[in-house]
């Protein structure tokens with residue numbers, strides 16, 4: 001049975017992914033900050049999970065260790081948690097907002113991928129899926145896909 005560790009499991013896309021993956025018999029470990037929502041999801045789907053704030057790098061690394069411990073190994077990491085509250089133009093960016101978005105949307109997925117790759121590389125197997133913003137879609141048809 002394949003194992004999946006998915007962040008942002010308490011709401012939205014992540015919550016629905018947990019429901020669908022557990023229904024397909026994947027062993028799933030989900031995370032979020034809202035403990036009540038996570039406990040409800042665990043009871044409903046049989047998934048495992050833990051609460052952590054991904055803006056804190058120590059909690060990010062600790063969370064990966066918890067997922068690995070609970071699942072035995074992580075076959076698939078889905079970096080899904082993210083936020084984009086303001087969608088402000090660069091000229092209006094506020095530092096606190098920028099730092100939070102950087103920490104949750106970029107640093108946390110990089111740290112989780114680092115932890116995952118330590119074991120995926122040694123067994124030459126595994127998948128990392130990053131759920132990103134539509135802002136990331138290619139804008140210029142003149143740039144070949146290989147250099148994007």
Ligand SMILES: NC(=O)c1ccc[n+]([C@@H]2O[C@H](COP(=O)([O-])OP(=O)(O)OC[C@H]3O[C@@H](n4cnc5c(N)ncnc54)[C@H](OP(=O)(O)O)[C@@H]3O)[C@@H](O)[C@H]2O)c1
Pocket residue numbers: 007008009010011012013014031032033034035037052053054055080081082083084104131132133134
């Ligand atoms: N929905 C869209 O139309 C859309 C479009 C493009 C891209 N996306 C991307 O898809 C992903 C999921 O989007 P969604 O619409 O499902 O979002 P959502 O409903 O707002 O859910 C976000 C999830 O991320 C978790 N999260 C947020 N900040 C966190 C933090 N500091 N620490 C730990 N967990 C945190 C939330 O958990 P808690 O609330 O429990 O902390 C929640 O489970 C995001 O990366 C988003 O950028 C969504």
